[in-house]
Every structure is written in C-alpha cells, then in structure tokens.
Amino acid sequence: MELKDKDQDQIKELKESYEKPKITTYTEEDIMNQK
C-alpha cells in the first residue's frame, strides 16, 4: 500500500527533532574532583 502525502507528513511529525551531536568528556581528574 502506498503512503499518501498526508501520511508521509504525519510520519515526519512523529520523528524527533534533530539535535546537533554532542559529546561531553570527563577525565579521571574531573571525576576525582567531583572531593
């Protein structure tokens, strides 16, 4: 069954919004300080 444009739009709406990739780094020293 082919999806109609309206269905495609609804699927798009259900998707999560795109967030820029983020990487947070904690070094051993950071963790030790968390003293």
Added chain:
Amino acid sequence: MLKHTIITPLKKDKIVIKNIGNELVLYNAETKAIHVLNNTSSMVWEYCDGKHNLEMIENKIREKFKVSSAEDIKYDIRETLNKFNELGLIE
C-alpha cells in the same frame, strides 16, 4: 581542518558502553575518560561498525530525525567522527 580519512569508521575494542536514558556513556579504559553522547552522536556511534560510510550514516539520521533537507548534517557527522577519532574511540 577536517580529516577525510575516516571512510568506514570502526569502534575500537575495550570501550565499555552503557545506555542511560537517551544518552550513551562510553568508558575508554586506555585514557580512563568517560564520554557522554547525546541521542544524535549515539546514533553516529552505533553505525561505526566498519560497514557504514558518512553518507550511509547521514541517511540513517535523516530517517530517524526531523531534519530539513537544507540542513548540512554531513558536516556535523564528520565533526563527530573526527572527535571520536581524537578521543581514541574509533579506528
């Protein structure tokens, strides 16, 4: 300056991975560092399997997230891969 040498990135062994909610926590035993990845960088990480190149990863992200076709997410992915490389997480 972006590197273009990462063709099909591959996760290194000995990285401990833990899912916590929407985030992924990686522990690199070599550097004793912990890296927390958000949803998008987790997805880039997921496809660092030696089989997916940058374009394939981009397609996967476009399938999952609401991204405007004008948005250049290839740049974001390349930056993320470069960061993984710098942190010693991929080869």
